[in-house]
Structures are given as structure tokens and as C-alpha cells.
Amino acid sequence: MCKYREVPLDVASSEEDLVVHIEHFAMSFAARTVIEDLSFDIRRGETFGFLGSNGSGKTTTIRALLGIYRATSGTLLVEGKPFDPASGIRLGYLPEERGLYKKEPVIDVMVYFGRLKGLNHDDAKKWSMAFLERVELEAQAQIRLDKLSSGQQQKVQLGVTIMNNPTLLILDEPTKGFDPINRRLLMDIIEDQRRAGATVMMVTHQMDEVERLCDRVVLLKDGRAEAYGTISAIQDLYGGTTIKIRYSGDIPDSDLYTIAIRERNHAELKAASGASDAQVLKYLVDAGVAVSEFSTGRPSLDEIFLKVYGNESNKAGSA
Amino acid sequence: MRRHNLRTVIAFEVRRTLNKRRFWLATLIVPVVMIAVFGLIQASSQSTQNSLAAQKKVTFSFAYSDASGYVSAPLIAKLGGVNVTSPAKGIALVRSGRIDAYFEFPKDLLTQTVQVFAKDVGVFNNGRYSTIATDILQSSADQAIHSPTLATLARGSIKVSVTTYSGGSPTPGIGGLIPPLIFLIIFYVIILLLGNQMLSSTLEEKENRVTEMILTTVDSTTLILGKVLSLFTIGLVQILIFLAPLGVGYAFMRTSLNLPNLHLSTLVFNPVRITIGALLLLAGFSLFSVTLVAIGAIVPTAKEAGSFFGGMMALIFVPFYAVSLILSHPNSLISHVFTFFPYSAPVTGMLRNAFGSLSVAASITVIIELFIFAAIVLRIAVQLFRYGSIEYSRKVNVKAALGLSRSPR
Numbered sequence: 155m156c157k158y159r160e161v162p163l164d165v166a167s168s169e170e171d172l173v174v175h176i177e178h179f180a181m182s183f184a185a186r187t188v189i190e191d192l193s194f195d196i197r198r199g200e201t202f203g204f205l206g207s208n209g210s211g212k213t214t215t216i217r218a219l220l221g222i223y224r225a226t227s228g229t230l231l232v233e234g235k236p237f238d239p240a241s242g243i244r245l246g247y248l249p250e251e252r253g254l255y256k257k258e259p260v261i262d263v264m265v266y267f268g269r270l271k272g273l274n275h276d277d278a279k280k281w282s283m284a285f286l287e288r289v290e291l292e293a294q295a296q297i298r299l300d301k302l303s304s305g306q307q308q309k310v311q312l313g314v315t316i317m318n319n320p321t322l323l324i325l326d327e328p329t330k331g332f333d334p335i336n337r338r339l340l341m342d343i344i345e346d347q348r349r350a351g352a353t354v355m356m357v358t359h360q361m362d363e364v365e366r367l368c369d370r371v372v373l374l375k376d377g378r379a380e381a382y383g384t385i386s387a388i389q390d391l392y393g394g395t396t397i398k399i400r401y402s403g404d405i406p407d408s409d410l411y412t413i414a415i416r417e418r419n420h421a422e423l424k425a426a427s428g429a430s431d432a433q434v435l436k437y438l439v440d441a442g443v444a445v446s447e448f449s450t451g452r453p454s455l456d457e458i459f460l461k462v463y464g465n466e467s468n469k470a471g472s473a
Numbered sequence: 474m475r476r477h478n479l480r481t482v483i484a485f486e487v488r489r490t491l492n493k494r495r496f497w498l499a500t501l502i503v504p505v506v507m508i509a510v511f512g513l514i515q516a517s518s519q520s521t522q523n524s525l526a527a528q529k530k531v532t533f534s535f536a537y538s539d540a541s542g543y544v545s546a547p548l549i550a551k552l553g554g555v556n557v558t559s560p561a562k563g564i565a566l567v568r569s570g571r572i573d574a575y576f577e578f579p580k581d582l583l584t585q586t587v588q589v590f591a592k593d594v595g596v597f598n599n600g601r602y603s604t605i606a607t608d609i610l611q612s613s614a615d616q617a618i619h620s621p622t623l624a625t626l627a628r629g630s631i632k633v634s635v636t637t638y639s640g641g642s643p644t645p646g647i648g649g650l651i652p653p654l655i656f657l658i659i660f661y662v663i664i665l666l667l668g669n670q671m672l673s674s675t676l677e678e679k680e681n682r683v684t685e686m687i688l689t690t691v692d693s694t695t696l697i698l699g700k701v702l703s704l705f706t707i708g709l710v711q712i713l714i715f716l717a718p719l720g721v722g723y724a725f726m727r728t729s730l731n732l733p734n735l736h737l738s739t740l741v742f743n744p745v746r747i748t749i750g751a752l753l754l755l756a757g758f759s760l761f762s763v764t765l766v767a768i769g770a771i772v773p774t775a776k777e778a779g780s781f782f783g784g785m786m787a788l789i790f791v792p793f794y795a796v797s798l799i800l801s802h803p804n805s806l807i808s809h810v811f812t813f814f815p816y817s818a819p820v821t822g823m824l825r826n827a828f829g830s831l832s833v834a835a836s837i838t839v840i841i842e843l844f845i846f847a848a849i850v851l852r853i854a855v856q857l858f859r860y861g862s863i864e865y866s867r868k869v870n871v872k873a874a875l876g877l878s879r880s881p882r
Contacts, residue, residue: 269477270481314686315686
């Protein structure tokens, strides 16, 4: 069995809802085991964060999912079957290793990939020009890729990735190498794709992006899923809700919370699993505590990431 | 979808190759050099003929002595030559500047040399003296023969046509040899010119880190097949470009270029030999191209790919070390080995086919064998690219890429 701290899903998923299904996936390179036993699903239409420290096996998992690596064992399915480019699945994949045909003009490369993704020449060209206009590169359409800056090349690569409206978008560290302005632009484009119905699987170390964009995440550690579920559920798992109050009177003990800090007129309570903020407040008021200020907070994903991986994230290399 | 993608890959690969300045430089350099050489030969031939004609027309004063008795005195008199009694006197006349040249015709014209003593008119113009001396002797001989036909025959200007028979039927001779041999020449030219491109055709994906994008967009078999077919198309373009100046040279400058006076009507196009030659070319090209593509898939850089190129080229030249044995003893062991070993089979097969020593049954066997090998190597090339090219700058673990051991790396 896969050992991870799973947060129960709020809605049961039928097989038709699953765009990606990974079950008991293991991957070894010679004597080195990168993934021991990994299982998770990605549901249709959701934005899924695939998180882990450097070298934890995120890229390896994606490559195995897309058939670039042969899995040592386990099942990896996209739309219910092993991925094959000829299967007709509209996939957009932005790999961590970036690159396109650098000696060719921007428009030729985009049209080439558009044609390979099933568009006819005119549609591919029209789409490419519209995209280049959006990312302010229309003047560079006829210029060779290697004459563009690395940021501009990344924009072109993103364009190639989202051509022909992919139903599954896999982005491996999409903002790597982007300045804040282009990062914002990239996030808007991803959001557009999501709104258009694409399922998004995202590998990133930008936890603010994960909190803002992702519905669910899996945290990969030591070749296994350390945690898997919605962000709020994972926040609950790694610290839950912290309630800060300014008060007068005595705070009684209760099953609804534990008292983390108790000072004169100020206290911090950890809400018990399943206890809502409102329940705690009502309990305190009913118990005669005069509450003058009440605020709640949760640990950020950054904090959770640090807690899970500690110094591991400083390991070099990515598998 | 696969067919659409195959067409897309071929179009992209062909277009970007044809758009490269480097390709045209490499391709056009051969016909340009050929045209330049043809032009120089033509110009030089014309100038030599003009010079010879001019030298014949030039007039200068001369004396002669004839110990052979073959020189026609009336002819010499018409040219204004003066007979002198001794060589010493003739030389003295030249030295004193009273005449321009003195010709000493020896007693035995077959073993002895005609001596010419003359006023120096420059290295190139001095040739006129020997031209006149030769002309005097040829014209004297023509006059002595008294028959233009005999004179022509004596000069060896004879046209001979040989018709040979085998099994009661006329054999085609050299006219039948040339058409199927053209396939061998095409094979060499294509492999030599495109070999490096074949090796590096998948390297670009690696070096530019396009592998993951492309492998998740197009089926790897379609991609590799598209690259091989695009190479074939490019090869055809190059062949046409190379043949163009040859055609022009043959059509317009045949005489001055000393090309064999072989009219197209004398060529014999045996449909069986031509078909076998074409199929051997196609099968051989297929095998060599997919092999080079497979090698390209396992090496990380163009530099390292280059070291394999020499080995592959050696394979296509090896049959020439034993060419005389292969042609004279087609049933010898070495001939059989070279005919059926896949990497020497195309050259040996095309040679033997041209010389008519490869039976139809053996030809079919070789062609089928080559196509089967090409298909197997294509499969291997696809696997190596699919599971090996992701190694990017690392060398590929071939066993792992082919699924014969654990995963790569």
C-alpha cells in the first residue's frame, strides 16, 4: 500500500473524472531508487500542484507518465491509458529542460508544432501570430530563436505548449527564469487555459503560486507521497487553524481547541480537527470569556514546505 | 494523423535544410567547381587549337637538311625552306640571325629525333617550330601515300564497333554497363554528402533540448522515419544539382571535354538490371541512413558522432579492395560474403548487377535482406532516440535504451 498522509477527498472521483491516474509507481536508475511507491490522481478541470524538493523525483514521474522513461513498476495513465502522442490526447507539456529549434525562425517553429498538434498550416500560423502579439513578440516572428533573449524564448516555448487548446497541461517549473512581469503574464495565460477547461499539473517551488492556483497538491518525499489533498486540508494536517484572541476572563479547556499560548489578555488556540472558527468563538462567548479581538490564521505552504523538507531542498540536482 | 505528421516532419526537415546557406554552399561547390573546370578545359582546349592553327599559319625563314629522304622537296620549296648541306652550316645560319630556324631530319625517323635549332621567341611560341617540323613530315607522308584514306588509316583514325554474343543473343557491352552503374555512383555521392547530416539529424533535438517537447508531440517512429525520408528527398535534390552540369557538359562540350563519344542511343537500359539497381540503391540507402541515425541517437555531440562516420564510410569502400576478384570470380567465398553482408551488400550488389554477374534470385535475396535489416535498425534507432535522447549530454546506455536492462542512467 502507498504510505502517505492522505486527506479524504471531499468528492468521490469516478474514473471518467480522472485525467491522470498514477498507482504504485516505482522508478529506479541502476542501483538508485528515485520513486519507491507513488500513487495519486488528478481530476478533470483541477489545477494540481506536484511539489517536492530538488531531486525528489518530480521530473522523473512526469517523464514516466509521458512515456519518456520506462517505469520500473506501477501504472501511469493519462485519460485511462498509457500516454502515446498518437493517441489524440491534447497534451501541452512545458518541460524543465527548455529548448526549441534555435536556428529556425520563431514562426516556423510554432507552425511546425501546431501542425504536429493537428492544426492546419493557416490555423497554426494565425494562432501563433495572435499569441506572439499577446506576449509582445509579433515583431520577432521571422527572427531566429537564438536571436531572442532567454525570457523571450521561454514565451515562445509556452506558446508552443498551449497550442491547440490542450486538455491536459503539464508545466514543470513554468516560471523558472521569468522576471516578475513575465511571470504575471505566464500566470494569466495558465489561468486562461484553466478557465477554458484544461486540467493543469504544475511543478513549482513558488509556494505563493501554488496557494493561489492549485486546488490540490501532492508533496513528494523520499520517493513517496508525504501528503496529498486540498491545500486547506494539508494546512490542517501541518498545523491546522491558529486562533488568536484578545480577551478578559478565564479560557476554559475544551475538546474544540488546545491552548498554545496563554498570556494576560492574549492567547493562541489550535483548533481541533473538524472544529470551525465559529464553533470556537461561540464556545468561548458561552463560557463567559469577553473576546475583544478574534482572528484566525493557517500555516503557509512555505512554512509547511520547510517543515517537510528541512534542509533537503538544498540538495543539488533534480531527478 | 500519423501520415499528416509524417508529411509535416518531412516538409519541416527538407525546408529548413534547403533554407540553410551552408547546405547550398556545400551542394553548389561541387557543380561550381565542375563548371569552372569544364570552362577552363574548354577555354584551354580552344586556345590550344587556336594556338596550333596560328602556329601553322605563322611564316618564318628556315633551312633544313634531310638524311632520311622522306621529306618532300616540293613541299619544302612551297614553304620557302632552303636546303643546307650540313647541320653545322644550318646552326651557324640560325646563330648569325640570317634565318629563324634550321630543321635537321635524321636518317632513321623511327629511332632518331628530329633536331630543331631556332631563334628564341618565348617558351610558349617556341612550340611553333616542332609544329611545323611535324606538319612537314605528315604532309610529306600523305603525299607519298597518294591516298587520303590510307593516310587517315596510317594515322590510326579508325572507328571500330564491337558486337558480342552470349547464348546466341547480342550482349549490351559498355552501353549496358553504364546505366546500372549510375546507381552505384548515386549511392556513393548521397552517402558521402549526406552521411554527416544523417548522423546529426537527431543530435539537434538533443543539443537544443527539444527532445521532451517533440517526443510528447509526435510519435518517435514517425519522427525518425520523417527524418530519413527527408534525407532521401534532400539527396535527390543534390543529385539533380550535380547531374545538371554533367548534362550540360555532355550536351554542349563533349568534344572539347574529351568525354567518351557515347551517344545516349548506344546505352542499353535493361529493365531487370535497372530495377534491381534502383532497388539496391533504395535498400542500401535505407540501411545506411537508419544506421547513421541510430548512431546519432546514442552520441551526445556532433563531434563525437564524427568519429563514427569514418567507420561507416570504410564499410562502403571495403568491397573495392576486392573488386577484381568479385567481378572475375563471382562464385568465390569473398564475393558471397561481400554480396550478403548487409553493410557491403549494396556496393557489391550494384557492381555485380552492372556487370551481370548477380542472378535475379540473388538480387531479390539481397534486396529483401537489406530492407529487413533496415527495418530492424530503424526500430532500434527509434528505441534509442525515444529512450536515449533524453540523456542529452550524457552517453546513452544502449542496453537500457533498448529495454535489455534497467532504466537508463
